[in-house]
Amino acid sequence: MRAAIECSALGAKTALICKSLLGKAHTVMAEGGVAAALAHVDAQDSWRTHFQDTLFGGKYLNNWRMAELHAREAPERVRELERWGAVFDRTPDGKILQRAFGGHTYRRLAHVGDRTGLELIRTLQDKGVHQGIDVFMECTITKLLQDDERVCGAFGYWRETGRFVVYRAKAVVLATGGIGKCYKITSNSWESTGDGHALGYEAGAELVDMEFVQFHPTGMVWPPGVMGLLVTEAVRGEGGILRNNQGERFMEKYDPKRMELSTRDVVARAIYTEVKEGRGSPHGGCFLDISHRKAPYVRQKLPSMYHQFKELADVDITKEPMEVGPTGHYIMGGIKVDADTGASGVPGLYAAGECTGGVNGANRLGGNSLSDLLVFGRRAGAGAAEYASRAAPPRIDPTQVENAAGEMLGFFERPGAEDPYKLHVDLQNTMQNLAGIFREEKDLTVAMARLEDLQQRAAHVGVVEGQRMYNPGWHLCRDLHNMLICSQAIVRAALLRKESRGAHSRLDFPKYDAYWGEHNIVIKKEPGGMKVQARPVVKVAELIPLVEEKKAKETK
Amino acid sequence: MSIRTFSVWRGDRNGGRFVEYPVEVEEGMVVLDAIHQIQRTQAQDLACRWNCKAAKCGSCGAEVNGRPRLMCKTRLDALPAGEMVRIQPLKTFPVIRDLVTDVSWNYQINKKIPPFAPRPGASWVMRQQDVNRVQEFRKCIECFLCQNVCHVLREHERKSEFYGPRFFVRIASLQMHPLDSLDRRPLLKNEAGLGLCNITKCCTEVCPEDIHITDNAIIPLKERVVDRYYDPVQILLRKIRGAKVKNAPGE
Structure with a gap:
């Protein structure tokens, strides 16, 4: 939406295409806040520290230029939102309030209770x-x-009628979010099927950092129906404490310096390890406790968490601890874009937000996704508008349209077809069990073989029931195609990165590797199939002193 | 694990009927889980909207046992045990298919409301206590359950002359913003049809975000309209001064 606003403000005729109704996208689940070095609460904060924190969080695999622009421009984007009518929580002197979050040196997240998204x-x-x-x-x-x-x-279809539609455009900006639905336990909605990743890949754009899938440390683990549902990091930002079934504050073992506010990769692994070693909670998670804060404060700062647990799990979080465990949340990887303009390698194709890769590196800090989509949404919108202003009129090839329509209609012409729901469950189990928080060569190799098998089966999925009108079974048939592309990209990249870094943890290569610390993995569609290769990290010479300063500080 | 029967409305614009589905019920399950299970195992083309499954996007509204609810938030153990669960689409909006309705009218109304217009030269300093009320209104997730249950829209079908509770909340969030500079009272009195609301509070009752729609939004807006148009002292003063109406204090 930020891209569309910028595009239209620059005078381009702009259409916004939504997979759901407007205003329902997964951003509503971003709860904790938007990271921006406004320095309202901690005066020492600056874009430099935000840049350093982002790079440290991303284990230095970030595109430096993107991280720089992000840190520099986020404050202005937040102030701009306020001028457009957003009403953030306030400091005692009436400015935008900021809260602490994992990996951020200072209190940095502008927020509205726990419903910032x-x-x-x-x-x-x-x-x-x-x-x-x-x-x-x-x-x-x-x-x-x-x-x-x-x-x-x-080319696309209307959910309501099932009819097809063709948009002619001088430029297209992809802002389609994540791939969460590839995994069984996820905080993501039905929409998060990696559409933008797959559309970009198939059009010839490069994907980068696909091995880095963020498991948010705290998702609900009970009741079964809500497993994976997000519990905002703001609970820890407001002082929430993690304990195992022995009552130990186990983060002391994993990151004594940052404790609960360590980066998400570290906390997720810590919880996973505690559970695996038999110190988990009754439903296979750990305990997150905020009940030491006063009840009215908890209800004011975490209202939707209070209601979520009260109504869905019969837990009063002002009195008792929550049970939480890791949940698939976000993919750091995505379409490789130019930092300044959001341009992919394909002329006329732009991208912003979660479907791009680069700003977050190997692990994203909480709060950096909302700022990412504001900063790079604006830049991609401007980039696309500029390109469109000098591009020749678009020419649509009718054969491509026919093929695209044929693909969608083909799902109706498969008697005895493969069941898309069953295939989806199998895909989710494969990714969850074999390419999850901890990975190793043998699991990933099995995953690759299963994905190839699923790919074969996907060629036979079809509509079991119903017609073209609002038929979720039909829609899933096509979504599977995208999820399979993303899953393969994740597994292939994970196989190649023989080290553990950020959100990618290899049991068979538990340490950092010097070579991989300097390289991203880039994926591109080639005539022979998916091509995976290492490429040096994009650095910025002027920023080397800042990065070295941070590295020195963190190794102390 | 036990089996419960769900009676789900299936059909489209041309009509439909209730179809019964047996569903395996787990502890802590919500209605939306049951719908998903039916999709997965019995009716792949069962149409329903949903996104976040966490009561934050407001997509999955339906009438469960006759009451408008978010399906993702309605636990089965909160419904009468042993009885069939009856699910049908929101009545106030035209049905598209099964549980999906055409809510586009709401988006058209939203477009008619003049957006936030900050006072020129505003300092952007606002106290928390001055924005609490506005923040309450901005919690709205646009599930349109309040629109669905409002009798002006539901029984009397006066969509052409009444914006409905959702949009009174929206207007209130703008009108009570400490830095907004527009006067939306003429809009409220005329096109938005605020006077048609006779404060039965049905909207407040169904709001999943617990917004006090009637008490905190609609009634104060009605008071402001009255102040502007019907206060005898103001009318007299205006006559004496011959002045045009200015914004009421505090706006």
């Missing part, structure tokens, strides 16, 4: 709508149309 989405929605952007809701894009190499439009 909703505030952001609603503000952008109203800004965009009143700026005259055309919004097309419940429309799923299945193919980018290309004129030679250049992207010149998109």
Whole structure:
């Protein structure tokens, strides 16, 4: 939405295409806040520290230029939101309040209780709508149309009617979010099937850092229906303590310096290890306790967590601890883009947000995703508008449209077809069990073989019941295609990275490796299939002193 | 694990009927889990909207045993044990298919409301106590359950002259923003049809975010409209001064 606003503000005729209804996207689940070095609470904060924290969190695999722009521009993007009507929580002297979060040196997250994502989405929605952007809701894009190499439009279907639609466009910005639905335990919604990752890949764009999937340390583990549902890091930001079934504050063992506010990769591994070694809670998680804070304070700062546990799990978090465990949450990897413009390697194709890779490196800090989508949404919107202003009119190739339509209709012409729901469950189990928090060569090799088998089966999935009108079974048939591409990218990259770093933990290579500390993994579609290769990290010479300073500090 | 029967409305614009599905019930399960199980195992084309499954996106509203609810938040053990669970789409909006309704009217209304317009030169200093009320309104997740249950829309179908509780909350969030500069009272009195609301509080009752829609949004807005148009002292003063109406104090 931020990209669309920028595009339209620059005078380009802009359409916003949503897979769901407008304002329902997964950003509503971003609870804790938006990271920006406003220095309202801790005056020492600056973009430099935010940059350093982001790089430390990402284990120095981040695209430095992206991390720099992100840290520099986030404060202005937050102030801009306020001018557009967002109402953040306030400091005693009436400024935007900021809270502590994992991996951030200072209190840095501007927030609205624990519903910051909703505030952001609603503000952008109203800004965009009143700026005259055309919004097309419940429309799923299945193919980018290309004129030679250049992207010149998109093909999709309307959920409501099942009819097809073709958009002609001089430029396309992908902002499709994550891949959470590849995993069984996830905080993500049905939409998070890696559509942008797959669309970009198939159009010839490069994917980077796909092995880094963030497992958020705290998801609900009980009751079964809500397993994986997010418990915001703000609980720990507000002083929540993690304990095992012995009552030990186990983070003392894993990161005595940062404790509960260590980076997400560390906390997730710690919880996983505690559970695996028999010190878990009754439902296979650990305990997260905020009951030492006063009840009215908890209800004011964490209202939706209070209600979530009260209503779904019969737990009063002001009195008793929550049971939590890791849940698939976010992918650091995605389309490789130019930091300044959001341009992918494919002319006319731009991307922003979770479907891109680079700013977060090997692990994302909490709060950096909302700032990421504001900073790079704006930049990608501007980049696309600029490109469109000088691009030739788009030419649509009718054969591509026919093929795309044929693919969608093909799902109806498979008697005795493979059941898409069953295939999805098998895919999720494969990824969860073999390419999850801890990985090793033999598991990943099995995963690769299973994915190939699933790929074969996916060629036979079809609609078991119903017609084209609002048919979720039909939609899933196509979503599987995208999830399979992303899953393969994740597993292939994970196999290649023979070390443990950030969110990627190899049991067979538990240490950092000097070579891999300097290289990203880039994936591209080649005639022979998926090509995976290492490429040096994108650095910025002027920023070397800042990075060296941080490295020195952290090794002390 | 036990089996419960769900009676789900299946159909489209041309009509439909309730179809019964047996569902294996687990501890702590919510209605949306049951719908997903039915999709997975018995009716792959069963249409329903959902996203976050955490009561934060407001997509999965439906009428469960006759009461508008978010399916992701409605626990089966909170419904009468042993009885069939009856699920149907929101009545106030035209059905598209099964549990999915056409809520586009709400988006059209939202577009008509003049957006936030900060006072020029505003300092952007705001006290927490001055934004608490606005923050309450901004909790709205646009599930439209309040619109669904409001009798002005549901029974009297006056969508052409009444914006409904959701949008009174939206207008209140703008009107009570400490730095906003517009007067939306003429809109409230005329196009938005605020006067049609006779404060039965049905909207407040179904709000999953516990927004005090009637008490904190609608009634104060009604008071502001009255102040602007019907306060005899103000009318007199305006006559004496011959002045045009200015914003009421505190706006």
